[in-house]
Amino acid sequence: xxxxxxxxxxxxxxxxxxxxxxxxxxxxxxxxxxxxxxxxxxxxxxxxxxxxxxxxxxxxxxxxxxxxxxxxxxxxxxxxxxxxxxxxxxxxxxxxxxxxxxxxxxxxxxxxxxxxxxxxxxxxxxxxxxxxxxxxxxxxxxxxxxxxxxxxxxxxxxxxxxxxxxxxxxxxxxxxxxxxxxxxxxxxxxxxxxxxxxxxxxxxxxxxxxxxxxxxxxxxxxxxxxxxxxxxxxxxxxxxxxxxxxxxxxxxxxxxxxxxxxxxxxxxxxxxxxxxxxxxxxxxxxxxxxxxxxxxxxxxxxxxxxxxxxxxxxxxxxxxxxxxxxxxxxxxxxxxxxxxxxxxxxxxxxxxxxxxxxxxxxxxxxxxxxxxxxxxxxxxxxxxxxxxxxxxxxxxxxxxxxxxxxxxxxx
Ligand code: NIG
Ligand code: FE
Numbered sequence: 001x002x003x004x005x006x007x008x009x010x011x012x013x014x015x016x017x018x019x020x021x022x023x024x025x026x027x028x029x030x031x032x033x034x035x036x037x038x039x040x041x042x043x044x045x046x047x048x049x050x051x052x053x054x055x056x057x058x059x060x061x062x063x064x065x066x067x068x069x070x071x072x073x074x075x076x077x078x079x080x081x082x083x084x085x086x087x088x089x090x091x092x093x094x095x096x097x098x099x100x101x102x103x104x105x106x107x108x109x110x111x112x113x114x115x116x117x118x119x120x121x122x123x124x125x126x127x128x129x130x131x132x133x134x135x136x137x138x139x140x141x142x143x144x145x146x147x148x149x150x151x152x153x154x155x156x157x158x159x160x161x162x163x164x165x166x167x168x169x170x171x172x173x174x175x176x177x178x179x180x181x182x183x184x185x186x187x188x189x190x191x192x193x194x195x196x197x198x199x200x201x202x203x204x205x206x207x208x209x210x211x212x213x214x215x216x217x218x219x220x221x222x223x224x225x226x227x228x229x230x231x232x233x234x235x236x237x238x239x240x241x242x243x244x245x246x247x248x249x250x251x252x253x254x255x256x257x258x259x260x261x262x263x264x265x266x267x268x269x270x271x272x273x274x275x276x277x278x279x280x281x282x283x284x285x286x287x288x289x290x291x292x293x294x295x296x297x298x299x300x301x302x303x304x305x306x307x308x309x310x311x312x313x314x315x316x317x318x319x320x321x322x323x324x325x326x327x328x329x330x331x332x333x334x335x336x337x338x339x340x341x342x343x344x345x346x347x348x349x350x351x352x353x354x355x356x357x358x359x360x361x362x363x364x365x366x367x368x369x370x371x372x373x374x375x376x377x378x379x380x381x382x383x384x385x386x387x388x389x390x391x392x393x394x395x396x397x398x399x400x401x402x403x404x405x406x407x408x409x410x411x
Contacts, residue, residue, distance in 0.1 A: 004041040012037035013075040016375040022365035025318035031353035041382040044411030071389035077146025078337035079363030084328035088120035114188040140335040144405040146383030153184030165217035176410040182220035205241040221247040225261035239268040297326035298343035322362035342400035
């Protein structure tokens with residue numbers, strides 16, 4: 001039995017004695033911190049924690065590995081509930097086009113964007129995709145991520161979508177980061193279906209979906225519900241088929257326009273609806289009282305210079321909110337959850353406590369891992385951040401751009 005004791009912790013943050021679902025509204029501002037604390041881990045799970053003065057009895061363990069965390073904080077590792085971490089090539093050329101004045105949507109219309117990534121992915125062998133994605137996983141782990149959701153969606157053909165999801169399956173086997181997989185065949189219409197979009201929807205439903213489910217390659221189904229992408233009706237059809245096949249929805253919606261997709265997601269009991277840079281009152285009404293988590297992606301807003309999701313307003317309406325990176329080569333080439341925390345505070349006006357809860361416990365729930373991860377709770381998997389010596393917890397979002405993580409401990 002392996003045992004680890006972290007002692008003299010300056011602040012043990014994100015303590016939840018028990019948790020029953022994602023934090024909603026004003027609950028997000030409640031972050032329990034135990035000062036001068038210890039935390040014990042047995043066989044990869046949190047077995048005990050408390051004040052240093054209550055440590056008696058634990059010191060006589062045999063084979064105890066000890067970390068002295070003097071001056072440092074311990075908190076749950078980040079749970080990044082929305083990413084496109086598997087991709088073939090970066091897209092700096094489009095970045096420069098945008099600097100020169102083209103918009104993200106204009107680049108997409110020209111055959112750039114998602115279709116650009118799909119062309120590049122089609123040519124890349126599975127092993128190379130795995131190797132590159134593993135490197136990205138190591139990178140985000142060094143910034144504090146201990147769990148991540150990863151989407152397909154750069155395949156856009158039966159073979160390439162399956163290839164992407166098999167890559168994600170290999171990542172689950174080869175990485176110690178907790179991973180959930182999402183089938184996003186409905187990310188964009190391939191050029192050959194431009195004039196016959198419903199035929200592509202049929203392909204997703206009748207050919208891709210049965211194979212994805214048959215090979216047990218995904219937990220979730222996603223659709224990019226957006227003008228020039230998938231309509232609300234097409235989203236409805238795809239989600240209905242996905243749910244019937246046993247997948248749960250987690251969708252892209254309201255990034256650039258309000259199309260009624262939020263209500264459709266809620267209708268299908270989506271685990272989360274993500275982006276929401278544009279929101280109307282009807283969307284908020286749909287989310288109120290539902291079990292669907294509203295997920296903001298502030299690094300995407302930052303990179304594309306589009307509005308930030310009105311998370312403050314969502315919280316005022318007692319809605320559960322999570323924040324994630326959206327790590328992808330087009331709209332968010334960063335998987336850094338510390339930066340998400342900084343933007344949440346600086347641009348969305350969340351408190352540091354709200355930002356931490358949105359990127360830990362609520363991110364975990366947005367991947368249905370809330371019972372396993374996302375808080376300091378006895379019995380949960382010990383995916384934790386040990387910070388460097390820092391003056392306060394608030395320093396984490398304040399010192400944007402700095403890596404305050406000394407070590408991400410996985411189980
Ligand atoms: O979440 N909006 C759709 N999908 C991604 C971007 C994909 C891309 O540009 O490659 C997003 O922003
Ligand atoms: Fe995305």
